[in-house]
Amino acid sequence: MASHRRLGAAAVAAGVLAGLLGSVGCSSRSEPASGRVEETTEAATAATGPATASAKAPTATASAEARLLAWLDPDATTAAAVDLGRHLDLALIAYLAGAPPQVEDLVRKVADAPSDLAELVALDVPDAKLRWEGLALASLGPLDGTPILVAAIGGGKDAFAATLAAAGFSRDVREGFEVLEPRGAFPHRIVLLDDGHVAFVSRRSIGSGLSPLSAARDLPASPLERRMLDAMEARPRPVVEIAAAGPLPHLDAPDPLAGFHATVTPWQEGGLDVRAELMPTGDPESLAAALSNRKTPGMDERTAALARQVAFTVEGNVVRARLQIPATTVRDLLERPR
Numbered sequence: 001m002a003s004h005r006r007l008g009a010a011a012v013a014a015g016v017l018a019g020l021l022g023s024v025g026c027s028s029r030s031e032p033a034s035g036r037v038e039e040t041t042e043a044a045t046a047a048t049g050p051a052t053a054s055a056k057a058p059t060a061t062a063s064a065e066a067r068l069l070a071w072l073d074p075d076a077t078t079a080a081a082v083d084l085g086r087h088l089d090l091a092l093i094a095y096l097a098g099a100p101p102q103v104e105d106l107v108r109k110v111a112d113a114p115s116d117l118a119e120l121v122a123l124d125v126p127d128a129k130l131r132w133e134g135l136a137l138a139s140l141g142p143l144d145g146t147p148i149l150v151a152a153i154g155g156g157k158d159a160f161a162a163t164l165a166a167a168g169f170s171r172d173v174r175e176g177f178e179v180l181e182p183r184g185a186f187p188h189r190i191v192l193l194d195d196g197h198v199a200f201v202s203r204r205s206i207g208s209g210l211s212p213l214s215a216a217r218d219l220p221a222s223p224l225e226r227r228m229l230d231a232m233e234a235r236p237r238p239v240v241e242i243a244a245a246g247p248l249p250h251l252d253a254p255d256p257l258a259g260f261h262a263t264v265t266p267w268q269e270g271g272l273d274v275r276a277e278l279m280p281t282g283d284p285e286s287l288a289a290a291l292s293n294r295k296t297p298g299m300d301e302r303t304a305a306l307a308r309q310v311a312f313t314v315e316g317n318v319v320r321a322r323l324q325i326p327a328t329t330v331r332d333l334l335e336r337p338r
């Protein structure tokens with residue numbers, strides 16, 4: 001019964017996300033996104049035998065975005081791809097775009113996890129340098145309370161694993177993946193996905209928590225993966241790309257959102273162009289008015305003033321958000337310490 005509910009929720013989410021992602025002019029491609037082979041699970045098993053951690057990996061010539069999104073859970077209803085290389089307060093940027101709290105929290109977690117791991121490792125191996133390649137991905141399934149976080153690494157998984165082993169992580173193999181288990185209270189186990197990506201899986205997940213990664217490895221690309229890849233490859237690498245299907249409670253909105261999509265891209269020299277689409281379950285005019293007058297408790301006046309500059313407009317049944325942030329404001333308000 002739970003699996004039927006999960007599939008039903010995923011189908012509804014796919015329709016909502018298709019509408020939002022399609023609204024920004026994403027074109028479908030005749031070839032499967034991310035270089036995956038589009039075949040049934042049965043056919044894939046017959047052709048390749050039992051799955052391994054690299055059985056459905058993208059081709060070597062695939063883009064960095066395609067290689068990252070290949071690890072997106074096919075059942076995910078919320079996904080956020082971010083570029084950590086800019087060292088920005090990505091959660092604040094998501095807030096400016098009008099993201100609901102659940103989405104803002106997801107962006108915060110994927111932005112913080114790599115630096116938190118690096119700080120933990122440095123306690124035991126002060127000279128260790130974990131290499132991150134900028135791109136990271138977070139996703140949530142329709143019934144999951146804990147996100148799966150994926151980050152791109154440099155230097156290869158063997159060197160990465162050796163560094164974590166020197167910091168006291170134990171090594172095991174589960175469901176075809178190499179898993180590194182931390183000592184102490186660090187909240188994630190680290191999963192080696194391929195030579196360029198690792199996953200952060202909550203230690204509080206039911207069971208191993210690896211099912212979404214197994215599904216991403218073994219199953220064809222989902223519509224969400226393909227549409228996100230189209231969106232990300234259609235423009236310069238986004239700083240943030242978010243797609244989420246509801247219901248999504250929103251503290252600043254009168255009703256939950258049915259869906260949310262945001263794209264943040266480089267603008268001019270060092271600035272940011274923030275665009276978002278919010279699909280309300282209630283009246284779009286009421287949603288736009290509520291977001292235009294949202295409260296900013298705890299923010300300093302300059303950041304609150306920036307939030308008030310976001311333009312929320314109604315187009316049909318969708319509320320659009322737009323904000324262009326000049327480079328000086330990005331440096332002053334949005335950059336994080338390196």
